[in-house]
Amino acid sequence: MSKSNDPVTMQVIGGALDTIAKEMSHLMQRMAYSSLIRESEDLGAGIFSRFGETLAESDSTPMQLGCLPGYIKGFQEKLGENQHPEDIIWNNDPYAGASHSPDVALCQPIFYEGELIAYAGTTAHHLDMGGAQPGLMVDVPDVYAEGLILNGVKLYEKGLPNETLFEVIRQKVRTSEKVIGDLQAQVAACRLGTKRFIDLLDKYGKETVLAACEQLMNYSELMMRREISKIPDGEYEAESWLDDDGLHLGDKLRVHVNVIKKGDELEVDVSKSADQVATAFNVSYSGALCVSVYSVIRSIFLDTYTHEEFVPANQGAFRPIKVTARKGSIFNPIKPAATFSRANQVNTVADLIIKALATVIPEQVCAGSSANIQFASYSGLDENNDYWVYIEVNEGSYGGRPEKDGMDAMDFSSWNTRNNPIEDLDMHTPMVCEQYELREDTGGAGKTRGGLGIVRWNRFLTDGLMTMEGDKHSVKPWGFKGGLPGTEASLIKNPDTAPEELPSKLNGYRFKAGESIKIMVPSSGGYGDPLERSIAKVYEDVLDEIISVETAYRDYGVVIEGGDLRLEASEQRRKEMREQRTERPIFSH
Known part of the structure; x- marks a missing residue:
């Protein structure tokens, strides 16, 4: 023009x-x-x-x-x-x-x-x-x-x-x-x-x-190219696993990311990931995979909080980015494969892009995040035999950051959806929420700790159905630079009467009136050596019931007795832990 x-x-x-x-x-x-x-x-x-x-x-x-x-x-x-x-x-x-x-x-x-x-x-x-x-x-x-x-x-x-x-x-x-x-x-x-x-x-x-x-x-576009050009040319790889496709339980699916940086352009290639599956656990290439890649790369290179100049959120920022996915893989399926449940796959890709780039831009990334969305729908028939349907997003968490703890109860990467208030559930559906809180004592230890996921416990008041689009029951969020891994997800039926572990994915699972489900969302990995976290901050975390006295002692080397901080004992404990250590890898799993 x-x-x-x-x-x-x-x-x-x-x-x-x-x-x-x-x-x-x-x-x-x-x-x-x-x-x-x-x-x-x-x-x-x-x-x-x-x-x-x-x-x-x-x-x-x-x-x-x-x-x-x-x-x-x-x-x-x-x-x-x-x-x-x-x-x-x-x-x-x-x-x-x-x-x-x-x-x-x-x-x-x-x-x-x-x-x-x-x-x-x-x-x-x-x-x-x-x-x-x-x-x-x-x-x-x-x-x-x-x-x-x-x-x-x-x-x-x-x-x-x-x-x-x-x-x-x-x-x-x-x-x-x-x-x-x-x-x-x-x-x-x-x-x-x-x-x-x-x-x-x-x-x-x-x-x-x-x-x-x-x-x-x-x-x-200019601002994105400028930031990309600052990192060394090369290929940066990372991989993880998804629990299964919701049908073949326990058959893990590989997610592999190769980030190729050349000049002022990036290519994200996920072609080595698993083949498409027979269920809806596939991903639309344009509408889901590309969106997730663009979103996380923008957050890494043009973060609004840390970037000095405001960069408009428009198409230009994505012009230097290419997304490659093998046809016939879970990230580029062949029609008519179903693509309904795509969230956990693209969240995992986003998390792996961060992991792949962490070694070259450690100050611009976080440790392993929940990389997860526990997306649940509840449904049933009302007194008129008409359907009611309620859908909730259960919040994830972010890994520890260079200068700050990971964010608690926050959807990861390209979701950013908000909390569904329990009042909305109670008022508009034949259900009640028994518990809704942070998962205490589950974030990975680090100089900055991993964020906490949530616990949500819902009970059916009438017979009903539940579908769960979940994952990460078998993979812990990774720790970085000596930080410890976080805690995986879990799903428990009737935790107060006859606890039963359920798989990460449910499809029209039937519940009877009075039965309940407890959803536990992953908590994220820690960033940096836990022994470098200030003793005072560890004590505050115990007082705030974020971590336990046992975790403070085991992972952070902080001694608390009778509710009181023992400073000299903590310093001695940390000295002994350092002497006993073996060398840790940069990533913790």
Whole structure:
């Protein structure tokens, strides 16, 4: 684009775009019917170029945002020029850019002076799409079993609702009232984003606004290339394992990451990972894998908190990054393989990118994180024999950082969804939460300790079903630079009566009234030598019930007797521990 704006104009327009995206997100959240969108903010909203490039995105879930360019390109291939003002276009096809089938994108083409110049786009995770299981699913044979999947179909055409599609939703989807309500929230956000963007064009002129959009993307690209170029050229590898595919229990699946750095570009190659599986434990390449890679690399190199200059969140930052996945692997499956349960795989990739780069940029990374999402759906029939469905995200944790402890009860990497309040569960479903708290004494010891996951214990008051999209029952988050590993996940049925360990993945598992489930999310690894952590901080952790007196003594060499800190005894204990040590590897497993 020939026009070039001065820096002030560019930043003003950038700020306006950012505000539009945030306003779209807030409107969706306020209007949403389901708690997953209203409370957890499992949604995305933004403004995109006519080519589908991200111009601005809301502060919500990266996994919902980063996939929107793929959604737009997917329906563009389907519709071509058959797009009009006030259309609302639907895409939730994992093989046409979608993240997975319940993440429905609704986008409105933005026309100005008769020309298509941009899109207002939204995504949200919907409670049910009428698939083989209510809410979530793991063990299904193909993508068709995931329910209603459409690409390039118009929910509204030229402003008029597609009544046939609305009727299909009413007849096909278990929780149709909430799903339609949430879809209408997305429609309202698209309408608002379109209006605000046209207002911006009216104020500054089309040429000025579009030039600023290109300048902002070029700036983000420049900043990303500058940061990438600072690390040595080379290949950096790491690998881990997933518990299983939800059907062949105990058959672990390999996840391998090779980060190839050359000049000012990065390639992330996951081709040595496991072959695609027969269940829904596969990953859509564009809508999930690429999004997770982009998100974690941006957090490493352009972290808002540590970076001196503000770098807009747009498509430019991803131009220097290439993502490679072998066709037929779990990260690039062949249709019609199911792709519903993709979260733990891409979280593991993100964690392994951090691990692979840790040796060359140790000050920009954390130790091993939960790399996990314990995604649970609960469902059953009410007094009218209608389905109720409740979905909750159980928070993970982050590994210890160079100067700070790992974050407790925080979704890892590209999720960033918020807490589902227990009041919402108790008020709207025939369930009750018995316990919801941090997992005490489980974070890996280190100079900075690993963050704590959560314990969530829910009880059914009527007969019901549960699906769990979990993992990391067999892998501990790794410690770094002498830090100790964290604690793996676990799932226990009826912990108060007849405790039974369950696998990490459940698919429509039946519970009777009065039965319960306790979910324990992984706690993360420590960063640095635990004996370098200040004795006072260890004592504070004991007082705060983050760690036990036994852990303080065993891992940190801190002696506490009768609730009192014994400073001289602690210094002597640490001296003895140092003398007895054998050399530790840089990573602890």
